[in-house]
Amino acid sequence: MLEVIELHSHYGTAHILQGLSLAVPLGKVVSVLGRNGMGKTTLVRSIMGLTPPEVRSGDVRYQGEALRGLSPYEIARRGLGLVPQGRRVFRSLSVLENLTLAARGPQGNGKPAWTLSRVFALFPRLEERKHQRAGTLSGGEQQMLAIARTLMTNPSLLLMDEPSEGLAPLLVSQLRDQILALKETGIAILLVEQNLGLAMALADEVYVIEKGMVVFNGTPQDLEANPELRQRHLGVG
Amino acid sequence: MPLTFYLVQAFNGITFGALLFLLASGFTLIFGLMRVVSLTHGAFYLLGGYIGLTALRPLGNFGLAVVAGALAIGLVGVLIERFLLRRVWGQPLAEALLTFGLAFILADAVLMIWGGDPRNVPIPRFLRGSVVAFGLFFPKFRLFTLLLGVGVALFLWWLLACTRVGRIIRAGVDDLEMVAALGINIRAVFTGVFCLGSMLAGLAGVVGGAFLSLYPGADAEILLLGLVVVILGGLGSLEGAVVGSLVVGLLDTFGKAFFPELSYFTIFGPMALVLALRPRGLFGRV
Numbered sequence: 001m002l003e004v005i006e007l008h009s010h011y012g013t014a015h016i017l018q019g020l021s022l023a024v025p026l027g028k029v030v031s032v033l034g035r036n037g038m039g040k041t042t043l044v045r046s047i048m049g050l051t052p053p054e055v056r057s058g059d060v061r062y063q064g065e066a067l068r069g070l071s072p073y074e075i076a077r078r079g080l081g082l083v084p085q086g087r088r089v090f091r092s093l094s095v096l097e098n099l100t101l102a103a104r105g106p107q108g109n110g111k112p113a114w115t116l117s118r119v120f121a122l123f124p125r126l127e128e129r130k131h132q133r134a135g136t137l138s139g140g141e142q143q144m145l146a147i148a149r150t151l152m153t154n155p156s157l158l159l160m161d162e163p164s165e166g167l168a169p170l171l172v173s174q175l176r177d178q179i180l181a182l183k184e185t186g187i188a189i190l191l192v193e194q195n196l197g198l199a200m201a202l203a204d205e206v207y208v209i210e211k212g213m214v215v216f217n218g219t220p221q222d223l224e225a226n227p228e229l230r231q232r233h234l235g236v237g
Numbered sequence: 238m239p240l241t242f243y244l245v246q247a248f249n250g251i252t253f254g255a256l257l258f259l260l261a262s263g264f265t266l267i268f269g270l271m272r273v274v275s276l277t278h279g280a281f282y283l284l285g286g287y288i289g290l291t292a293l294r295p296l297g298n299f300g301l302a303v304v305a306g307a308l309a310i311g312l313v314g315v316l317i318e319r320f321l322l323r324r325v326w327g328q329p330l331a332e333a334l335l336t337f338g339l340a341f342i343l344a345d346a347v348l349m350i351w352g353g354d355p356r357n358v359p360i361p362r363f364l365r366g367s368v369v370a371f372g373l374f375f376p377k378f379r380l381f382t383l384l385l386g387v388g389v390a391l392f393l394w395w396l397l398a399c400t401r402v403g404r405i406i407r408a409g410v411d412d413l414e415m416v417a418a419l420g421i422n423i424r425a426v427f428t429g430v431f432c433l434g435s436m437l438a439g440l441a442g443v444v445g446g447a448f449l450s451l452y453p454g455a456d457a458e459i460l461l462l463g464l465v466v467v468i469l470g471g472l473g474s475l476e477g478a479v480v481g482s483l484v485v486g487l488l489d490t491f492g493k494a495f496f497p498e499l500s501y502f503t504i505f506g507p508m509a510l511v512l513a514l515r516p517r518g519l520f521g522r523v
């Protein structure tokens with residue numbers, strides 16, 4: 001289980017995360033919702049040990065171990081896998097090179113390891129394009145590659161930052177099915193989203209954040225039943 | 238002027254370009270991954286040359302002296318990367334000041350140890366003299382330098398294109414942070430790349446000590462030419478370093494032959510032109 005405890009993160013003098021706490025239980029999908037600029041990416045970067053921002057107080061714990069102060073590669077090797085906002089595939093590398101670059105074998109978490117053939121079964125598109133340079137893929141294909149690249153490191157928890165950003169509705173529903181398939185493998189997911197529908201369809205638990213603080217925590221059904229809250233913090237009825 | 242004149246000058250220019258490539262390839266490799274402009278590279282060249290010169294007597298073999306120069310500078314590079322550069326990494330001004338300051342310190346140390354008189358690394362016997370073809374004389378040592386340059390270029394191409402380390406380096410050029418976030422210890426790769434780049438400078442120094450000569454100030458001259466190479470070719474690009482080296486080698490040679498009094502202009506003029514029309518250089522991406 002991933003625990004974020006009273007986290008305070010800053011960019012220089014800007015105090016962005018203001019005592020944010022949340023938890024992602026083993027094997028669950030937890031969604032973080034919030035409007036632009038509310039600190040979602042800051043949260044993901046703080047968990048992953050990426051700087052900036054600078055974490056000035058609070059803790060991040062994974063399976064009971066403190067992650068704060070470790071470097072990103074050490075955090076990744078403890079089982080966290082980042083699928084960053086904006087995909088950030090290695091543009092000049094081929095699809096295959098992107099996938100094998102950081103591949104790590106089974107991580108001893110008892111689950112069958114992700115291999116090229118398993119990843120291609122989930123994203124057949126990538127197999128068709130495996131020799132193509134990643135920079136020439138479409139946005140949707142790049143998103144699949146960003147997810148697949150991280151799966152190849154065999155993480156036990158995925159941090160996905162707005163995977164649906166910029167995708168056409170048809171691709172978003174395809175992405176939903178793919179993330180559902182991932183969920184069924186028992187991997188835990190922290191899913192940052194602005195697409196309420198996608199988050200509601202996938203999440204076991206939802207956090208809404210505003211200005212670096214949690215303003216709502218509950219099940220998707222609770223959020224569904226509270227249009228006033230959705231209107232105030234997410235701008236959708 | 239007769240055609241033979243042009244042929245000889247072209248040969249001289251291309252072989253000088255090969256020497257420049259030995260230096261510039263390491264420089265551009267380091268910049269491509271680490272975004273560090275290593276201004277110590279000229280001093281590495283000179284120090285490597287002197288170390289090769291001194292090692293030649295006990296080792297008794299030019300090839301071993303080249304290896305000694307390269308290994309010694311590789312070690313110096315590792316120490317500098319791990320204990321100094323790492324502390325200021327990501328702050329371009331501090332990096333520039335650090336590498337520039339180190340260049341002065343190394344140059345002074347070299348002057349103290351080896352003195353101010355020009356020294357030559359003796360050319361091994363089997364590389365003395367010339368090969369005669371089409372009635373022209375091609376010095377064997379220049380041919381050797383050309384082969385070495387081609388060999389190093391092929392090796393670096395293989396390293397980047399066909400190995401896992403090369404994949405990591407190319408991915409790091411695209412997005413360093415993501416490489417780290419995927420669980421790769423990028424710092425260890427930095428140390429390796431800085432070591433390799435430094436070794437190439439040391440190797441260039443020993444070869445350059447036989448090709449040109451070693452004297453205080455040779456470090457700054459070769460660094461300047463190396464900078465022009467990578468600015469022309471595009472910082473961080475291996476193809477750019479190949480093309481840039483050839484262009485600068487030829488410009489320098491023909492410039493000195495035709496307009497000896499304008500020898501700086503013939504190099505910096507085209508560089509300024511490229512910078513104005515295409516600031517990232519011929520092959521550069523940034």
Ligand SMILES: Nc1ncnc2c1ncn2[C@@H]1O[C@H](COP(=O)(O)OP(=O)(O)OP(=O)(O)O)[C@@H](O)[C@H]1O
Binds near residue numbers: 034037038039043
């Ligand atoms: N590198 C940075 N330096 C300074 N301020 C930053 C930096 N990155 C983000 N911020 C600021 O921090 C705040 C939170 O940004 P963050 O990227 O976490 O928002 P977000 O919730 O992910 O937004 P979006 O949905 O648009 O991705 C914003 O006000 C942003 O301007």
Ligand SMILES: [Mg+2]
Binds near residue numbers: 040041042085
């Ligand atoms: Mg964001």
